[in-house]
Amino acid sequence: MSLIVQVIARLLAGMLFLFGTYVVLHGHLTPGGGFAGGVLIAAAFILMSLAFGSVEQTERNSYTLSSVVESLGGVLFVSLALAGYLAGVFFFQNASVYGTGTPLKLISGGIILPANIAIGIKVGAGLFAMFLALGASRFVMKD
Amino acid sequence: MIELYVLLAAMLAAAVAAIEIKDLLAAAVALGIVGFSISIMFILLQAPDLAIVQIVVETLTVVFFAAVILRTTNSDTTLAGGLKRELVLPAVIYVTFGIVFLILMGRVMAELPRFGSPTMLVAREYIALGLERTGAANVVAAIILDFRGYDTLGEGTVLFTAVVGVLTIMRRAGRKERNREARS
Amino acid sequence: MIAMFACMVLLLVGLYAVVIKRNIIRIIIGFSLVEYAVNLFFALVGFKHNGIPPIITDVAQSRSNFVDPVPQALVLTAIVIGLATTALMLALAMRIYEKYRTFDVTEIRRLKG
Numbered sequence: 051m052s053l054i055v056q057v058i059a060r061l062l063a064g065m066l067f068l069f070g071t072y073v074v075l076h077g078h079l080t081p082g083g084g085f086a087g088g089v090l091i092a093a094a095f096i097l098m099s100l101a102f103g104s105v106e107q108t109e110r111n112s113y114t115l116s117s118v119v120e121s122l123g124g125v126l127f128v129s130l131a132l133a134g135y136l137a138g139v140f141f142f143q144n145a146s147v148y149g150t151g152t153p154l155k156l157i158s159g160g161i162i163l164p165a166n167i168a169i170g171i172k173v174g175a176g177l178f179a180m181f182l183a184l185g186a187s188r189f190v191m192k193d
Numbered sequence: 194m195i196e197l198y199v200l201l202a203a204m205l206a207a208a209v210a211a212i213e214i215k216d217l218l219a220a221a222v223a224l225g226i227v228g229f230s231i232s233i234m235f236i237l238l239q240a241p242d243l244a245i246v247q248i249v250v251e252t253l254t255v256v257f258f259a260a261v262i263l264r265t266t267n268s269d270t271t272l273a274g275g276l277k278r279e280l281v282l283p284a285v286i287y288v289t290f291g292i293v294f295l296i297l298m299g300r301v302m303a304e305l306p307r308f309g310s311p312t313m314l315v316a317r318e319y320i321a322l323g324l325e326r327t328g329a330a331n332v333v334a335a336i337i338l339d340f341r342g343y344d345t346l347g348e349g350t351v352l353f354t355a356v357v358g359v360l361t362i363m364r365r366a367g368r369k370e371r372n373r374e375a376r377s
Numbered sequence: 378m379i380a381m382f383a384c385m386v387l388l389l390v391g392l393y394a395v396v397i398k399r400n401i402i403r404i405i406i407g408f409s410l411v412e413y414a415v416n417l418f419f420a421l422v423g424f425k426h427n428g429i430p431p432i433i434t435d436v437a438q439s440r441s442n443f444v445d446p447v448p449q450a451l452v453l454t455a456i457v458i459g460l461a462t463t464a465l466m467l468a469l470a471m472r473i474y475e476k477y478r479t480f481d482v483t484e485i486r487r488l489k490g
Contacts, residue, residue: 070296073245076330081241081432086459089249096256099210101342117360124353131346154436159329162338165345173457176356177253179463183363186472195483201383208387209411212394231417237428238420239444243452247416250460257460261467262402265474279483280397287396290397291389298385302448309380309426320440324433332431332443336392336450338415348454355461359473 051101060102066094074170078159087172094157095178116179123172129167197237204230217267221258225251240335380421388414401480403471405463412459416452423448 065190067090073080075086099112099115204227209221227253235244240348306312313320331336337345384386387410392408431446470480476487 077329078334079436081331081430082245083242083331083334083335083453085433085453086245086249089253089460091247093249093253096253113360118355119354120353120391124349127346127349131342137207154433159327160334160339162327162329162334165338165342166334169345169349173209173352176352177460180356180359181253181260183255184257184464185264185357197380197426199444201380205383205387205390206391209484211406211410212403217400220403220406227410231413234417238424239428240420240423240449241430241432241447241450243416243420243449244454246453246456247399250456254460254463257464257467258402258464261471265471266434266480282398287393288426291392295385298382302378302381308380308421309424311423311447313447316443316445316447320431320443326437330433330435333453335447336446337453341450344451345454348458351458352461355458356464359468360464362472364467 056102059097063094066097068091070094070170070174073164074090075163076156077155077166078162079154082148082171085173088170089164089177091170091174092177092182095174096181098141099182113179113182116175116182120172120175120179123168123175127172129170130168131163169180194237197234200230200237202232204234215268217262218259221255221262224258228254242331359371381418384421385420387417399482401473401482404482405466405470408466409463412455412462416459419448419452421457423480438443460466 056081070087070090070093072087073082073090077083077087207226208228209225211220211227214220214223229248232244232247232251235241235247319340320332323332323335324330327335327339329339391407391410391414394410398404398407425442425444427442428444429442431443431449433440436462473485476481477488479485
């Protein structure tokens, strides 16, 4: 890609990633949450891989890394749900280390904050892996 | 709510354009127009969560479509020729279904509560108990992660299955081809 | 009421693309339109005149004017699932093109096997 696109992409990808993390972390206070923030994080990675060089070059390492990170996000979400067992109550009960906390602050909402982080990781890595599979596999030739 | 109806008209026009335009890339862009007008409608319907998710998902949808179209072919070669003989039966079935569907939807909409005054039987409890039971200020986040957490767990499973499906379909070589390559 | 009716018309437009069109990419666009119509219908059901978004900004504020948050919670995950299934269909379409070199459904049916 040309130089202008590369310079702008470097700035924008950093801001997109920061904004996506903000939306994920404040999911219980402002609109947004894990899904919107996860898709924004995936968009930041896609922008970097589109602007810098061919998509085929980033294929092999990023492929396995993103699918592993996505599975880790899923495992984190299920283990948070199993944390209800450790606290002695039902599966998926809202039982976290700090309880419900003070409302309208960042540390509040029980298990909602870690669950948002897990969903953000899962959705972001999964969508980036899907984009790499669609855009970088070495099969289809143009006619 | 005049803006709502203007956006609905734009959405329908873009939808008809998306399925009739000859160039496939332009059809993907028209699909993007449909998605963005729906996200503005979500803002007018006082649903900011949905608007954020719809905008970013729509952008990624257009990017995925463009990635596939640019790697294969750009033009639609099936629009030549008129109504073929094998399309008569699906067309008749579709028209019949459309008429029956619209009649039934008319009856259903007479039974639903009027547009603009929903009967919030379940939501009243969630709104009243939301802050003190979960501690979250966003009632929608409290619903999807605490009151109805199983649905989010199911959604995680569906997303995981879709990602595994895409990675499997676009894999480099299956086991048989790898054995054949290793043997030769 | 007109808004819900327009939603159903959008669903029928998408269904027309799925049933009658012959290009695979147009069929996938039709599926996408059907999903958008269903999500929009849910959000329309939960709307309240002169309502405010269901976010608590002050503990002592009156919450009697919130729009219905339950349909919004149902649609939130459905939007992301729609993206995932569209990507799955696009992957299948790309594989079909690689094998048959065309997107036309009638020709694929003729060349099968």
